[in-house]
Amino acid sequence: MSSMMRVQWKVLLFMFLVIFSKAISDKLESRTSVPHDSPSYCLGWRVAVETNNVHGWRTVPSQCLLYVENYMLGGQYERDLDVIMEQISCYLKDIVLANDGMDAWILDVDDTCISNLYYYRGKRYGCDPYDPVGFKTWAMRGGSPAIPAVLGLFEKLIEGGFKVLLVTGREEETLGQATLDNLYNQGFIGYERLILRTSAYKGQSAVLYKSEIRKQLVGQGYRIWGNVGDQWSDLLGDCLGNRTFKLPNPMYFVP
Amino acid sequence: MSSMMRVQWKVLLFMFLVIFSKAISDKLESRTSVPHDSPSYCLGWRVAVETNNVHGWRTVPSQCLLYVENYMLGGQYERDLDVIMEQISCYLKDIVLANDGMDAWILDVDDTCISNLYYYRGKRYGCDPYDPVGFKTWAMRGGSPAIPAVLGLFEKLIEGGFKVLLVTGREEETLGQATLDNLYNQGFIGYERLILRTSAYKGQSAVLYKSEIRKQLVGQGYRIWGNVGDQWSDLLGDCLGNRTFKLPNPMYFVP
Numbered sequence: 001m002s003s004m005m006r007v008q009w010k011v012l013l014f015m016f017l018v019i020f021s022k023a024i025s026d027k028l029e030s031r032t033s034v035p036h037d038s039p040s041y042c043l044g045w046r047v048a049v050e051t052n053n054v055h056g057w058r059t060v061p062s063q064c065l066l067y068v069e070n071y072m073l074g075g076q077y078e079r080d081l082d083v084i085m086e087q088i089s090c091y092l093k094d095i096v097l098a099n100d101g102m103d104a105w106i107l108d109v110d111d112t113c114i115s116n117l118y119y120y121r122g123k124r125y126g127c128d129p130y131d132p133v134g135f136k137t138w139a140m141r142g143g144s145p146a147i148p149a150v151l152g153l154f155e156k157l158i159e160g161g162f163k164v165l166l167v168t169g170r171e172e173e174t175l176g177q178a179t180l181d182n183l184y185n186q187g188f189i190g191y192e193r194l195i196l197r198t199s200a201y202k203g204q205s206a207v208l209y210k211s212e213i214r215k216q217l218v219g220q221g222y223r224i225w226g227n228v229g230d231q232w233s234d235l236l237g238d239c240l241g242n243r244t245f246k247l248p249n250p251m252y253f254v255p
Numbered sequence: 256m257s258s259m260m261r262v263q264w265k266v267l268l269f270m271f272l273v274i275f276s277k278a279i280s281d282k283l284e285s286r287t288s289v290p291h292d293s294p295s296y297c298l299g300w301r302v303a304v305e306t307n308n309v310h311g312w313r314t315v316p317s318q319c320l321l322y323v324e325n326y327m328l329g330g331q332y333e334r335d336l337d338v339i340m341e342q343i344s345c346y347l348k349d350i351v352l353a354n355d356g357m358d359a360w361i362l363d364v365d366d367t368c369i370s371n372l373y374y375y376r377g378k379r380y381g382c383d384p385y386d387p388v389g390f391k392t393w394a395m396r397g398g399s400p401a402i403p404a405v406l407g408l409f410e411k412l413i414e415g416g417f418k419v420l421l422v423t424g425r426e427e428e429t430l431g432q433a434t435l436d437n438l439y440n441q442g443f444i445g446y447e448r449l450i451l452r453t454s455a456y457k458g459q460s461a462v463l464y465k466s467e468i469r470k471q472l473v474g475q476g477y478r479i480w481g482n483v484g485d486q487w488s489d490l491l492g493d494c495l496g497n498r499t500f501k502l503p504n505p506m507y508f509v510p
Contacts, residue, residue: 030474040330040331040334041334041338043331043335044331044334044335044337044338045332045338047302047305047335047338047503048335048338048339049343050302050305050306051305051501052499052501053338053339053342053500053501055342055498072370075295076298076299079295079296079298079299080299080302082296082299083299083300083302083303083308084303084308085298087303087308087309087310091310140377208406243310244307245308246306246308246452248302248308
């Protein structure tokens with residue numbers, strides 16, 4: 001290459017870099033204020049909820065009602081579950097169990113094993129505030145359907161030799177029997193224990209209560225390989241387990 | 256109401272519940288296998304990355320190249336940043352500073368303060384594997400543009416009286432000056448310290464290295480009110496701070 005050509009080539013490269021870098025920079029700066037009722041806002045809100053960037057939210061922003069309905073019923077919710085189940089399957093392949101009966105896996109119950117979508121439909125997918133009496137009435141009926149992807153995981157874990165521990169914030173006294181029946185009727189059969197909230201933990205935050213339960217389980221010798229829940233309060237605190245997996249739930253937040 | 260009407264009403268209600276509950280159940284069970292190159296798969300993958308459900312991934316699935324390009328350039332990336340900045344603003348309102356010079360806030364540098372989007376465009380938005388030499392060459396040029404939303408947060412924090420601590424995994428020896436210049440040229444002026452990786456931390460994982468740095472900062476008396484990064488390795492480990500905020504980054508994973 002002649003030195004003239006080299007110079008021309010460098011000039012061309014420099015011009016390209018300047019123009020391109022300007023284009024990227026313009027792109028980054030074109031922050032028009034997107035209305036809060038746009039699907040892109042609601043997607044941003046949902047991802048912020050899923051990443052635990054939004055804390056202590058009480059209701060779904062009402063302008064996102066249709067977005068959340070479409071997310072839950074339109075297929076993306078199941079798609080997101082499938083992607084997570086694939087990740088869990090990859091992780092499971094590498095686990096070598098001691099087979100001493102202490103290899104454990106924790107699953108949350110509400111909107112992890114069984115779905116309250118039907119109930120929350122009547123609460124405008126979480127746009128209405130939490131209604132403890134209404135929810136208890138619903139839970140006592142014991143009619144929450146299994147979430148198929150998680151039932152599949154549950155069966156895989158049991159076949160694989162894990163002790164499956166179901167840990168829920170539901171009150172043992174009032175919801176114990178209904179929850180047992182509901183899980184049984186939906187095919188959750190063969191788990192090690194269902195741990196419900198006894199009066200000793202009444203009023204405690206889910207993070208504290210579930211941490212305490214997991215500490216006891218680890219104290220009993222269980223090795224918690226995985227911990228799956230739809231709430232960050234399932235997946236924060238102590239003795240979390242070797243891997244945690246956050247399932248989607250844009251409808252409510254449990255503190 | 257006559258007793259006949261009451262009975263009819265109950266029958267109608269029962270039938271409605273049966274039909275509706277079947278519809279929900281069918282919905283939950285209609286898990287057709289969605290192809291892995293569909294936008295819904297790539298959205299599911301992105302959300303799984305953002306929630307830390309996918310660990311140690313090396314490249315963006317190549318079928319998601321166009322999806323990630325569109326996410327980064329089509330407006331949703333900025334929209335997601337805006338939603339997070341709104342959450343940070345809400346959180347900031349409730350903080351009462353001691354004003355003793357020890358109220359601190361940690362920001363990561365790469366793809367938190369300044370953007371490497373232009374570089375990653377040349378790496379097919381992360382579909383190509385990590386190229387340490389290529390990235391170092393890029394970083395030494397010092398031409399990464401500010402991410403406007405984060406520059407806005409940075410200015411707000413400094414005005415609000417926080418000591419802003421920039422903590423990065425970039426190597427001090429080779430990238431120190433270029434990073435200082437890059438940040439200055441992009442308007443990041445007035446921060447307390449820029450902490451780069453010294454030889455003592457060479458080869459250490461980001462979680463360990465950043466935990467160690469934060470422990471030292473807390474040992475020096477800093478109260479870490481907030482910690483913002485685009486990688487989970489910024490936001491896991493010790494002395495995390497009172498709140499952490501995960502910024503989106505679907506292009507690469509730092510272990």
